[in-house]
Amino acid sequence: MEEKLWIKAGLTDSEYELLTKHMGREPNTVELALYAQMWSEHCGYTHTRPLFKHFLTTGPRIVQGPGENAGIVDIDDDEVITFKLESHNHPSAIAPFQGAATGVGGIIRDILAMGAYPVASLNSLHFGHPGEGGHTRWLISEVIHGIGEYGNCVGVPTVGGEVRFANAYKGNPLVNAMCVGFMKKSEIKKAIATGVGNSLMIVGNLTGRDGMGGASFASKDLEEENDEDRGAIQVGDPFMEKLLIEACLEVFEEDYVVGVQDMGAAGILSSSVETASKAGNGVEIDVALVPKREEAMRPEEVMISESQERMLLIVKKGMEDNVNKIFHKWDLHAVVIGQVTDDGMYRVLENGKTVGEVPVWSLMDAPTYILDAKVPAHLEHTQSFDLESVPVPDDLNATLIQMLSAPDICSKEWVYRQYDHRVQMNTVVKPGSDAAIIRIKGRDKGVGITMDSNGRYCYLNPRIGAQSVVAESARNQVVSGAEPIAITDGLNFGNPEKPDVYYQLEQSIIGISEACRALDTPVIGGNASLYNKTPEFGDIYPTPIIGMTGLVKSLKHVTTSDFKDAGDYIVLVGETKNEIGASEYLDHIHNLITGDVPALDLKVEREAQNYILDAIRKGLVKSAHDLGDGGLAVALAESCIQGGLGAKVTVDHDFRSDAILFGESQTRFLLTASEAQVDKLIDLASKAGVEAAVIGKTTDQAMLTIMNGSEPLIDVAIADCEKSFKTGFDKLMKTEN
């Protein structure tokens, strides 16, 4: 039997039945294509939308929550920042250079559409283990090259992010890009098509067949025979994007435009539907008017093409020539392709003749699914795994050296030196620290920006794992001197139609929500990328990625993790417990991905973070670092390496030494203070009810020594640590196999 047309388009029988009910008749091919795109997970959030109700989305600094191209937060002085992240996983799996490049370009346009100047980019990348295959190393090289080529040319600094590795991502890498924009409050633009008779203008690139059906492509599994989806890969032109940014911002300075929307997934279609829906209006678009780079494109191809570097402007009637004049100055076109109507219909014309017509609301009314959830089978044995059966290594010095070259821990300078991280001259703290900090020109303030995830934690405990990721993001902010403001979340999961994956999705969202409420960091937007699985490797780890921004109230508060001077006191904040479950240590040293994640108390977390920020603002802290992957020993080594100093510390615990050194007990920080300030730092902690203790001092001996009581655990040269840390990634990328 021949496959039904709607099934081929990616719709189900019941969805087809529903849309015919909405329309009152059977759709033609153009109309069917409209529904297939708008009702995909990528555009319609069919599986994730019902779960979004958990999110806290409002707060005193929240100017714009979810629902626009990007959320907006207030950073005082009538100034705001807007930020969002977006995934480009599927395109990057097939064409890593272009997939990653267009991911950067797409998220920059989301920020531009808010009326803001894009001031910083970050990215969170997940790959298979680089030492285990040439294909993985090719993906890594190409993705990083693509991000660099696009970001460097477009002139937006790539200031930070993360690169993480696990074989769960082999074959289905994750490429999530985040962009931050800056503007005055008065400059905010909305994606809305108000004013019947106003013009829809397309600006930027020509429309071609590249990126056909990308939204529905992103909403299914990566099949082995995916070559036919190659047409769904977009091609980026950062030079065009740079011109588009300049021209759009020049147009926005005038009073010509009532609404702006970037053309991302499902191109002209989704951008225009969303603007019309928001205004309660209709729109009509004549595909013959769209400037094209290919001949004989069918109407539905024009509507859903994902050609890059295009924006939709809703322009006041009579102002079209003025808009075009500015674009012409930048050697770009701005072409009227349709207008706002009052009948609430989405009408596609070709040379004036109607070729498709459906109600706007029905395209936005994608059906949602609450699926069956089932606890994943693996949790039963990972959570009951006997961690005491894991042997403690004989040579802990060697273990530390080995940890420092673990792919998730070692220096990523190999990566970020390929990114221009200084252009625009705002980068106060560059890549390689806990958070990137950019300054706001002309003010004594800045913005902290982070991207964090931990797929292994979420795999072993989706709810607490997700909480921990939000908490870690906030830790990275406070140790840098920034007060956490809000997050954008990237929900990267496997196939949600499988009950165990749906469970991971649901529990992760609940975990994010709980942490965001406890830490007062609302969710102001995000992205969902489901169906991340390949036949060979199965579903990816559940990987919520948290992009967070924070406010640095004075640049005097900017703090970094490197030890500053020999003789400073080292203070450990937080409690170290016998917790090695789910750790980087178990994974990297024992090849075990098991156990439960460390415990997390969100109330204690909030109090500790408030304390850190308070201490930094009072000027008591010389360096600050959060304890993350690899625990105390790795954090100490990192601060020593970065500062070119040694450290001598003594702790006192009655449990296994690997847990003391490498366990990842949550809510811990490493601070240093001068002799004159250290008592005040400890006093402040006891007043705040936060556990903090002096554990040692920095030295100019270039050795790291860690004692447990009188028992020596670690005694290594910083030079050896540094060598392992700095050459680890290079070595992995040079593996021959």
Place this chain on the structure above:
Amino acid sequence: MNWGVLLFPGSNCAEDCFHVVDQVLGEPVRYLWHKDTDLGDVDAIILPGGFSYGDHLRPGAIAHFSKAMASVKQFAEDGGLVIGICNGFQILTESRMLPGSLLQNRGLKFLCQDQTLRVENTQSPFTSDFAEGEVFICPIAHNEGNYYADPETIAEMEANGQILFRYSSPEGEVSDATNPNGSINNIAGIINRKGNVVGMMPHPERSADEVLGLSDGKKVFTSMLKHLSAIHS
């Protein structure tokens, strides 16, 4: 003094250069547009970094044919100060206003890092505020920064003191190990024979605002200002 920053489509460091002249030097500055032939009343011109015309064909190759560049050449012939930074340097070599050319980095990758430079000649309008042999940090960010010229040209430039900056270690040592991109003789910046046109791959503007932790690159701009003030007084 009036400064001009020439804006090409794809220039992305123009605002940074503008910021330094305007906010750090406190001098009058305006943008010059690539389509204009009349540059107006300017005393110094900065060709900023970026990707003019998307680096299509070759970095700087298309900018060389822009209307404004014909006027920049005339401005330089009349003795005006011109500095090209990064892509601006590439434009100056493509325009033959400076000898040699910039090849792809020998590591075949874009390279962004804080780089130490050694000042080789302080007897120029662009370097007079530096001490002899001074070493300072000046960030680089380029894919095609590998300076090349034929051996006779290099010998002539060396003999004439036309090398202004070399890539060095923090201690001022110049060797292959301190060469980030493969440039001949570690050349990071040069000046023309006449002494009024400079090209350099590192970004002195990124090392000119103390808030960002680096500020010695500012001396390139203060040297220029001092020179201009002297000839105008």
